[in-house]
Amino acid sequence: MTTIMSIRDLNVSFDTPRGMLEAVRGVDLEIEAGTSIGIVGESGSGKTVMSRAAMGLLQGRNVRRTGTVVYDGQELTAMTREQVRNTFGTGMAMIFQDPMTALNPVRRIGSQLSEGLRVRLGLSKKAASARSKELLDLVHIPDAQAMLHKFPYQLSGGMRQRVMIAIAIACKPKLLFADEPTTALDVTVQAQILQLLRELRQELDMSMVLVTHDLGVVAGNTDSVAVMYAGEVVEYATTKKLFAGMRMPYTEALLQSIPKVDHPSGKRLSVIAGRLPDPIDRGAGCSFAPRCQYVQAKCHTEHPPLEADPDGHLFRCWFPIGGAK
């Protein structure tokens, strides 16, 4: 398998009036062509910043980024803005949590869709319009021809997300970043959108990075999962191995806190007590130690490294579930 994107020791920090905010700390990730990887974490875990940085989308005076991101054999950090921009659409594409703000409210769906086709693929107006209709069919929008003439506000949340996906895949990207693509949607529509993404990945042979706070969403839609906490990857494994046996107490706690349909009614839900550590002033030990139910003295003083068990299951814990390494 070929690697489409490789992230090495990525660090992102923001210069804030209170001090340096380390949003992403030493993340290593490999994304194989044709696979789907889930990035899971709570708000503030750094998952969104990490994915934006990987796409080269973080800019600004107060952002510091170190480490390397190699996309398709090229070092993204060494590319000019123009070159990074050129990889968008045909190389990388992105869909967002809120499709309403990601679409331009005053332009028709058709013109927003064909823009990329005309600029990036150099299609004629007529060809772009025909291709737009095909794309809307591809994302299962009924009556695509009529949809081309509508404005975003005339669409439901699910339809808007389908349009966003159509725009993202318009130029046949190799890697799709999906940042909480279903969080704003109803469960029924979420199921439809996830199914659509599975189909499209197969059809277009596209890799996907699925960023979400919901382990349930990750389970059926990814090949491997990286769990992030306080800016670090704390567990990484193939999806099957992860759900078969979690090693990191945080992942286990996260899974247990999900409301489930088979939860006994009337029984209290288990929660992760406390909250994320202050991103500007993190303690010396394990970031999860203050909230961990298995915490021991060592956890408060020494920061655990990311280690692998013989199966290649990575975790960042001194006392992993299921015994020593």
Add this chain to the structure above:
Amino acid sequence: MAGSGTAHMRNTTDVVLSVRDLVVEFRVGQGRVVKAVSGVSFDVCKGETLAIVGESGCGKTTLGKAVLQLPPPKSGEVVFEGTDLTQLPKENLRSARTSMQMIFQDPISSLDPRMTVSRLIEEPLEIWDRGNQQERAERINTLLNNVGLEPELVLSRRSYEFSGGQCQRISIARALALDPRMLICDEPVSALDVSIQAQILNLLQDMKDRYGLTMIFISHDLAVVKAVSNRVMVMYLGKVCEVAPPDVLYAKPAHHYTKALLDSVPIPDPTRQATVALLQGEPPSPMNPPSGCRFRTRCPAASALCVEQEPQLREVAPGQFVACHHPIL
């Protein structure tokens, strides 16, 4: 599904809130009318939590607000503790509302950004002139402690300085300030991270026990209401589909729509992924709902009967009521 009927209404003295044939419609210009809620009946007994579940646009939020007469429904009755709220004069309604409070979906937008937490919670006490300065301060402290916030740390801060979960705690403290007997929670956790949802759900459950509340819990996600509800009502396009206790409803859904909702919940287990066909498409427009059963356009079991006749709620198992001509049995 999507039928009418009152077979599920109970006739006991425990009933705190009884809603009958509630109709809410909005005019949206050019003579068009959105039929948000079309003849919904339900009741809630003392100390019970009724979950109202359905997709966006099924009228569940409108229904919750209509109970509080915000705005008043077009027809139907809302009897709360023996008084029909729809018949009350404005001034009496104002005081009746204090015994029912609402928690909203967007925790940040439901708090005035210009007001400090202490002002936010004091406001309801001030409106009704409850207690003196010192009693109010004590009450605010107790409420904040009860919802798990440190009064000293939060009192002088404003809503935008807090996370969504914390804002929802503040909203809950505020809703409890007037000692309501009923709490209507409109998607209180759907804007929150999964890891925070459980905390807020547990908190609501604790508050219910501590303050002896009766609750209506509105959500689009069946998984969320499982742990907290005593009775679940599934709605579709302004009508009731199914009413049942959660253990029955989740184990043996009788309505095709309930089953589809259950199948849509993501399962955090890669070996148990849903293989059944998902609900396709989106609900039809509430301006022009289908004839007969409103769910028939998306229903796998729809027949000619469903086009002609609207199904009525009937009991298919003890405590389980369904409005469907062809229920799953």
Add this chain to the structure above:
Amino acid sequence: MRKFTIPTWFSISWLGLMFFFTIFGWLLPFKSWTTVFEDDLGVAPFSAGHLFGTDTNGYDLLASVVSGTRMSIFIAITAVGLGGLIGSVLGITAAFLRGKVDTVMVTLFNVGLSVPNLVLALALVSVLATNLDINQAVPTWRRVMVLIIALTIVIIPILGRIARGATLSWSNREFVTAARSMGMRDRNIIIRHIVPNVLPALIAVGFLAIGVVIIAEAALSILGVGIPDGASWGGMIARGRNDLEYAPHVLYVPLVFLALTVISTNHLGDVIRSGLDRRESKV
């Protein structure tokens, strides 16, 4: 506290100076601006005894411009204050009540906005501030009153529309529903929740409106329907027009004051606006 940029500091200082002139100008040790210095006709600025020089009639320009500041700023603030008050009451009420009241109000605002400011003010002044007997002068106080009324009417729809728009967006927030469900009266909802949130936007636009009024007042003076006797900036400009060839500074002094004031109010309006946007993006 945010750091202010140099233009912001300048704007605040300049407007502070203008307010100082407006309120305490009469305490400054100048001779009345109507004093005629017969030996110093049309002297250039920075001459002894005449910092800004004199005009061809021998009026001291420093004394004139301070006096003009008082009149111009007084008219601008009164008109914007009154117009803002009336406009926001109308706009907020319309947006809160919706329905027919709103429709009527929006129509009125639109009619008001569709007539050019100057034409509207000109028409009002010529109708209200003229005497049937052309030999009898209209008293200055009546001219000022009429001018303020005319400019207030110009301002009402401008700020009224802003108030209406802001109210519409804020009254859709759930905290308004929350307040209602707690049993709050509509009147209190408006006073406690709507007004404080709408006010910052109104203040931002109010600053821009002060600029509009100052210019409109000057334009009216130049057209001959403003304050007579050159008692405002516009009046000074109108009078100085004739001296353009011999003593151009007579024209420049009030022009510079007017320009700096308008630039300052516009700049502060923008600063408030962008501060507001930053805060609202968090909400």
